[in-house]
Amino acid sequence: xxxxxxxxxxxxxxxxxxxxxxxxxxxxxxxxxxxxxxxxxxxxxxxxxxxxxxxxxxxxxxxxxxxxxxxxxxxxxxxxxxxxxxxxxxxxxxxxxxxxxxxxxxxxxxxxxxxxxxxxxxxxxxxxxxxxxxxxxxxxxxxxxxxxxxxxxxxxxxxxxxxxxxxxxxxxxxxxxxxxxxxxxxxxxxxxxxxxxxxxxxxxxxxxxxxxxxxxxxxxxxxxxxxxxxxxxxxxxxxxxxxxxxxxxxxxxxxxxxxxxxxxxxxxxxxxxxxxxxxxxxxxxxxxxxxxxxxxxxxxxxxxxxxxxxxxxxxxxx
Amino acid sequence: xxxxxxxxxxxxxxxxxxxxxxxxxxxxxxxxxxxxxxxxxxxxxxxxxxxxxxxxxxxxxxxxxxxxxxxxxxxxxxxxxxxxxxxxxxxxxxxxxxxxxxxxxxxxxxxxxxxxxxxxxxxxxxxxxxxxxxxxxxxxxxxxxxxxxxxxxxxxxxxxxxxxxxxxxxxxxxxxxxxxxxxxxxxxxxxxxxxxxxxxxxxxxxxxxxxxxxxxxxxxxxxxxxxxxxxxxxxxxxxxxxxxxxxxxxxxxxxxxxxxxxxxxxxxxxxxxxxxxxxxxxxxxxxxxxxxxxxxxxxxxxxxxxxxxxxxxxxx
Numbered sequence: 319x320x321x322x323x324x325x326x327x328x329x330x331x332x333x334x335x336x337x338x339x340x341x342x343x344x345x346x347x348x349x350x351x352x353x354x355x356x357x358x359x360x361x362x363x364x365x366x367x368x369x370x371x372x373x374x375x376x377x378x379x380x381x382x383x384x385x386x387x388x389x390x391x392x393x394x395x396x397x398x399x400x401x402x403x404x405x406x407x408x409x410x411x412x413x414x415x416x417x418x419x420x421x422x423x424x425x426x427x428x429x430x431x432x433x434x435x436x437x438x439x440x441x442x443x444x445x446x447x448x449x450x451x452x453x454x455x456x457x458x459x460x461x462x463x464x465x466x467x468x469x470x471x472x473x474x475x476x477x478x479x480x481x482x483x484x485x486x487x488x489x490x491x492x493x494x495x496x497x498x499x500x501x502x503x504x505x506x507x508x509x510x511x512x513x514x515x516x517x518x519x520x521x522x523x524x525x526x527x528x529x530x531x532x533x534x535x536x537x538x539x540x541x542x543x544x545x546x547x548x549x550x551x552x553x554x555x556x557x558x559x560x561x562x563x564x565x566x567x568x569x570x571x572x573x574x575x576x577x578x579x580x581x582x583x584x585x586x587x588x589x590x591x592x593x594x595x596x597x598x599x600x601x602x603x604x605x606x607x608x609x610x611x612x613x614x615x616x617x618x619x620x621x622x623x624x625x626x627x628x629x630x631x632x633x634x635x636x
Numbered sequence: 637x638x639x640x641x642x643x644x645x646x647x648x649x650x651x652x653x654x655x656x657x658x659x660x661x662x663x664x665x666x667x668x669x670x671x672x673x674x675x676x677x678x679x680x681x682x683x684x685x686x687x688x689x690x691x692x693x694x695x696x697x698x699x700x701x702x703x704x705x706x707x708x709x710x711x712x713x714x715x716x717x718x719x720x721x722x723x724x725x726x727x728x729x730x731x732x733x734x735x736x737x738x739x740x741x742x743x744x745x746x747x748x749x750x751x752x753x754x755x756x757x758x759x760x761x762x763x764x765x766x767x768x769x770x771x772x773x774x775x776x777x778x779x780x781x782x783x784x785x786x787x788x789x790x791x792x793x794x795x796x797x798x799x800x801x802x803x804x805x806x807x808x809x810x811x812x813x814x815x816x817x818x819x820x821x822x823x824x825x826x827x828x829x830x831x832x833x834x835x836x837x838x839x840x841x842x843x844x845x846x847x848x849x850x851x852x853x854x855x856x857x858x859x860x861x862x863x864x865x866x867x868x869x870x871x872x873x874x875x876x877x878x879x880x881x882x883x884x885x886x887x888x889x890x891x892x893x894x895x896x897x898x899x900x901x902x903x904x905x906x907x908x909x910x911x912x913x914x915x916x917x918x919x920x921x922x923x924x925x926x927x928x929x930x931x932x933x934x935x936x937x938x939x940x941x942x943x944x945x946x947x948x949x950x951x952x
Contacts, residue, residue: 379856408858415849423850423868424948435857468947481853488857 319393321524322355322378322492327387329370329377333596345596347373348384349548352622353526355541357491358518360525362539362556364532364571368592370548371528372416375494378526379411380404392491409439412485416497418477422469428455428480429465435487454483457520459513475506479513486517494526499534511538533575536560544568547595547603550622554629565633566608602633610635637932641925642695648924649691652917658683659707659917681705694921704918708911713922716907721926723798724896724903728888730819731826735884739831740877743838744870750843758835766832774825774898781821794818796900822899826892830884837880841873848872874945882938886931 329348347370355361363371377384380396389396391411399407415421422431432454433447442450452462458479469477478498485493495514499507515538518525529535535542536556543553544567552565563569590607593599599606605615612635622632660677663669678684681704682693697704703713742762746755781793794800800814845851846869854864893905900906904923911919943949 381852381856405858405860408856413853413856415853417849421849421853423854423872425871425946426868427947434854434859438858438863470948484853484857 320354321357321359321392322353322361322526323388323390324351324353324374324378325388325390327351327353327374327377327389328385329373329382330385343596345594346548346598347595348377349595349598350387351545351548351550353543353550355492355524355526357524358522359540360518360527360538362535362542363526363528363545364535364542365530365545366592367530368595369545370595371530371545372496374545375413375496375526375528379408379413379494381413406439409435409441409488410490411492411494412488412490414478414481414485414493414495414498417501418474418481419469419501421481422477422484424469427466427468428460428472428483431469431480432484432487435484439488441488450487451483454487457486457517458483473506474502475509478502478506478510482510482513482517486521486523489521490523492524492526494528496528497530498527500529500531507534514538531575532560532571544571547593547598549603549632550630551604551632552630553622554627558627558629564629564631564636566610566636567604570607640932641928644928645695645921645925646691648921649694650687652915652920653687653690655915657915659915661915662707694918698925703922706911706916706919708914708916708919713918716919717904717922717926720902720904720907723901724892724905726815727819727822727826727892727896727901727903728885730823731892732830732881732885732888734823734827735830735834736881738827739834740838743835743840744842744865744873746835746839747842747846748865755839762832762835764832765828766836768828770825770829771894771898773828774821774895777821777825778899790817790820793820795821798902818901822892822895822901825895825899826888830888834877834880834884837876838873841876842869845869845873871945875942878938878941878945880938881941882934882936884934885937886934 327348328346328350330344330346332342333345334342349370351374353361353363353374363374365371373382376382378389378391378396380389380399384397387397391407394407394410396404396407396411422428426434429448429451432451436442436447436450437444448465451465455461455464460476460479460483464472464476464480469480472480482498498514499510502510511534514525514527517523525538527535527538532542539556541553542556542559543550544559544565545551546567552559552563552568559568560572563572593603593606599616601617602608602611602615602620605611608615615635618634620632620634622630624630658664660674660683663674663677675684682690685693694704703717705711706713706716709716742758746758749755778795781795786792794817796818798815798818799811800806800818803811803814806814851864851869854868855861859867892901892903893909895901896903896905897909904926908920908923908927910916911923939949
């Protein structure tokens with residue numbers, strides 16, 4: 319059984335326009351996607367900013383409500399949970415946020431931030447919190463002297479470690495990592511990615527790793543899904559996606575990463591801007607930026623087809 | 637703090653010297669006061685000396701705790717000021733307490749119900765309150781207190797002063813009640829003025845904080861909405877409010893003059909106005925000094941509260 323199973327997930331946001339904000343249009347941030355993640359594995363979700371990858375992560379954790387679709391985490395239908403059950407279930411699925419500066423309450427010490435989960439889900443008696451938090455700090459590479467410091471006394475990388483410890487405190491099965499390293503220095507990025515790999519090995523937690531940088535995702539992911547304008551355009555093992563990308567968009571993404579995609583069919587980095595999701599292009603949403611687009615691409619929306627080797631691709635041309 | 641007080645006092649002293657008239661005008665115009673006596677008073681208080689010397693003399697006296705003599709009230713300035721100060725302090729505490737108790741919950745509530753009818757209604761009321769001049773509201777309330785039927789429980793509200801005529805014959809509980817009734821109209825007027833702005837700021841900073849990632853992170857850990865609100869959101873939203881507290885409080889202490897005059901509340905504002913009109917030099921100087929001192933104390937108070945609430949603020 320898979321740890322995470324997402325079927326036909328759709329999320330849209332109302333945007334008010336017009337003179338008095340009466341005219342409402344809807345932005346389809348996530349437009350019918352399917353994802354699946356095996357236990358103890360990492361699924362990388364990659365795409366440009368604004369493609370809906372963070373929204374997908376938030377919708378899976380039910381931090382925002384999806385329009386349709388089913389989300390099953392460890393066999394539980396998350397969208398069917400009542401508010402009270404959802405709060406209790408949250409210990410099984412946790413979030414690590416992008417910006418470590420604002421992800422920690424400036425008024426809570428590192429200890430308070432991490433122990434709060436123990437308190438909410440009654441995972442340990444109060445007198446054991448301190449020991450438990452010490453263990454977690456040890457796990458993420460912080461020391462005891464950091465326990466009673468406030469967030470502003472830490473560096474960005476240290477804060478992200480606190481954020482990870484905070485999420486791990488409740489022993490989740492699924493961790494949604496929403497661009498966990500993109501706000502950090504490159505040298506610190508590598509440390510955090512290594513740390514996350516370590517933790518997965520030790521605790522057996524599954525990751526949904528959301529990022530815009532294929533270079534980061536490649537090393538940690540078992541599988542990678544590439545997202546464009548609310549849809550998955552290609553999915554496969556990390557190796558396959560990075561070695562032999564098929565979808566033109568994946569190829570473009572790869573060529574934009576320095577040191578990757580070299581020596582293969584070279585493609586220019588993505589041209590132009592991401593179109594507005596409130597008024598997406600007809601047919602294949604990628605066709606205005608695609609160098610291989612044909613007349614048919616403007617009319618027909620390609621479906622995500624799974625081939626025999628387990629890869630999924632939404633492009634009839636290649 | 638000290639240099640600022642010196643600057644303010646020097647400026648006020650100079651302005652008073654430059655304006656026409658003098659503190660002894662009433663005595664001078666009285667044919668029964670002999671010229672000889674006036675000259676003696678002038679010598680006694682140094683009015684015959686040049687300006688810098690007068691200022692130095694006054695300053696020296698202030699440092700020795702002597703604020704001088706009020707020619708209008710014919711009593712030492714310190715005595716006049718002391719009883720007025722306590723009345724103003726009482727009014728400021730009452731009205732800012734009232735404003736905070738109403739405005740902060742309303743602001744938080746509006747933020748949580750953003751865009752719903754309750755938020756819009758509160759916003760409209762807040763803007764009306766903000767736009768209503770305090771003297772006008774004071775007059776309205778005084779009119780209502782006289783012309784409307786008696787209120788249940790409170791009875792007919794007194795329309796001026798600090799105490800009733802038979803105050804001295806009351807028991808202490810009755811006295812407290814009497815002062816409270818007198819406080820209601822001026823206190824409400826001042827509270828309404830402060831309330832609107834406070835509510836807007838409470839709402840705004842609450843909205844700001846509710847968007848923060850750490851609030852989303854708290855929700856994702858399974859905290860209840862109540863715990864998120866009080867433990868993470870409100871304490872962070874309180875910073876701008878605490879900064880404002882110092883200003884509000886000192887503004888109420890010195891800026892309540894209009895309301896004090898209309899509701900004849902025997903506070904600092906009223907005495908300052910009367911002192912300026914009578915060119916009662918030492919009394920004016922003392923009220924100016926008191927006003928600036930209270931402003932500084934108000935800011936000190938809000939700094940202390942900020943340091944208490946926010947671990948990032950360190951007192952040196």
